[in-house]
Amino acid sequence: MKARDIAAAIEDLAPLELAYEWDGCGISIGNPDAEVNHVLVALTLSRAALDRALAVGAHMIVTHHPAIFKSLKYLRTDDPATALVVDVATHGLVAYAAHTNYDIAPNGLNTVLGERFALRDMQPLLPTPHTRVFKLVCFVPDSHLAMVRDAVAHAGAGVIGNYTHCTFSSPGIGTFVPGDAATPYSGSKHALNEEEERRFEVRVPQSRLRKVIAALLAVHPYEEPAYDIVPLHDTETSIGLGVRGKLPEPVTLRTAAQMVREQLAVEDVRVVGPLEGIVHSVGVIGGAGGGEIRIVPHDIDLLITGDVRYHDALAALDAGMAVIDATHDGLEKWAVPALTGYLRRTLPGLAVTPFEDVATFYTV
Numbered sequence: 001m002k003a004r005d006i007a008a009a010i011e012d013l014a015p016l017e018l019a020y021e022w023d024g025c026g027i028s029i030g031n032p033d034a035e036v037n038h039v040l041v042a043l044t045l046s047r048a049a050l051d052r053a054l055a056v057g058a059h060m061i062v063t064h065h066p067a068i069f070k071s072l073k074y075l076r077t078d079d080p081a082t083a084l085v086v087d088v089a090t091h092g093l094v095a096y097a098a099h100t101n102y103d104i105a106p107n108g109l110n111t112v113l114g115e116r117f118a119l120r121d122m123q124p125l126l127p128t129p130h131t132r133v134f135k136l137v138c139f140v141p142d143s144h145l146a147m148v149r150d151a152v153a154h155a156g157a158g159v160i161g162n163y164t165h166c167t168f169s170s171p172g173i174g175t176f177v178p179g180d181a182a183t184p185y186s187g188s189k190h191a192l193n194e195e196e197e198r199r200f201e202v203r204v205p206q207s208r209l210r211k212v213i214a215a216l217l218a219v220h221p222y223e224e225p226a227y228d229i230v231p232l233h234d235t236e237t238s239i240g241l242g243v244r245g246k247l248p249e250p251v252t253l254r255t256a257a258q259m260v261r262e263q264l265a266v267e268d269v270r271v272v273g274p275l276e277g278i279v280h281s282v283g284v285i286g287g288a289g290g291g292e293i294r295i296v297p298h299d300i301d302l303l304i305t306g307d308v309r310y311h312d313a314l315a316a317l318d319a320g321m322a323v324i325d326a327t328h329d330g331l332e333k334w335a336v337p338a339l340t341g342y343l344r345r346t347l348p349g350l351a352v353t354p355f356e357d358v359a360t361f362y363t364v
């Protein structure tokens, strides 16, 4: 298969449209049309990850962190960071990253972490203003209404809460005059035709818009299907950064910290808040969530995240919220087995090697 097929499979799970604008997701190095039958999955595109990819004969490296994060001004090989980019390219490898799109995706990294902590009733923690919702309106002959409805629903349109296939249609009359070069599905050339149609409406999240339009065009019988895409005021409430949910039962912060340490297989965690205080509702942000402490809803008892600085901890104490800092990579290293499992399930013909990075920080 091609590198772009593997990218498309990952983006089915974590659409690129979910990524923040400043991010660097997708294929960043190499040829999207390169043949790939072996992928290395790593948290970060490090020198060690490249060495492992070459050793196992992988043609593509899939990471959580983008290989190129800030725009480069040069590609000098005496700078270790740019030398790595040059080496990936000269070995003909493809580098791919699923970063904030994978953080935000409904079954992405934060859901994986929430499941590790056995959270119940998981919901998004923070709204993401860029996950807009659109209304797709199109005009379909009655004979094709069911086919169009099924196609767009299958592509991700029409989901409201626990309901799928949420659509509306009303009858009406469409008009058209086919030109010389037209091959109309119905009606006569050079005459004003009237056609009984349905006005079909459905909500589409931005992240699924491209797929939904493609699905519509694939099954719509007309040569020139008419459709409108109308931006709505609301954002997608089923999607957000981080997850929140309830632990199976209320426990002390000390017990919660031990559970986190065991579930993440990290040597230690840092805890902010009264150790014997009771926690039940929990928020999780993989990676650098310390900076989000001021904006997470403070009705949660505990935030589990990484990269918590002193002043972040003070802000949490002020808000009456406990924090467990399980380290940035202690949380995000779980992207590697999760993406490995996903690729193996989705693309059975692909060889997938997980690269379990050695820890970045050690406790001594």
Ligand SMILES: [Zn+2]
Pocket: 065, 286, 287, 288, 328, 332
């Ligand atoms: Zn990270």
